[in-house]
Amino acid sequence: MVKYLIINKLRNVKQLKQNRKMVTLKKFWSETCGPCNALAPTIEQVKDQFGAVSFQDININNDFETARSYGVRSIPLVVIEKDGVEVDRILGNQPASTYVNKLRAIA
Secondary structure (H helix, E strand, O other), X not given: OHHHHHHHHHHHHHHHHHHHOOEEEEEXXXXXXXXXXXXXXXXXXXXXXXXXXXXXXXXXXXXXXXXXXXXXXXXXXXEEEEOOEEEEEEEOOOOHHXXXXXXXXXX
């Protein structure tokens, strides 16, 4: 029993370490925001190029607390994190190349 628990804990620690060494793109948006809706296909384009990056859509109306914790004042807002630490913010609807270049520089 003890051997099983130790192996399980080692797997969990390994998985946590792998998850921390990750790039995450968080898009803050609202369904009533025109530029946010225009940004959606752009982010989908970028998503197709970066399989190792985690993409998260955060609707500020449904997840107000998360938006507040990130200090979101305007949308659309894209926050890029590496290893759980914010490394960049991109405000407004930008071309796909902007997001691609930022992710390539970080990854």
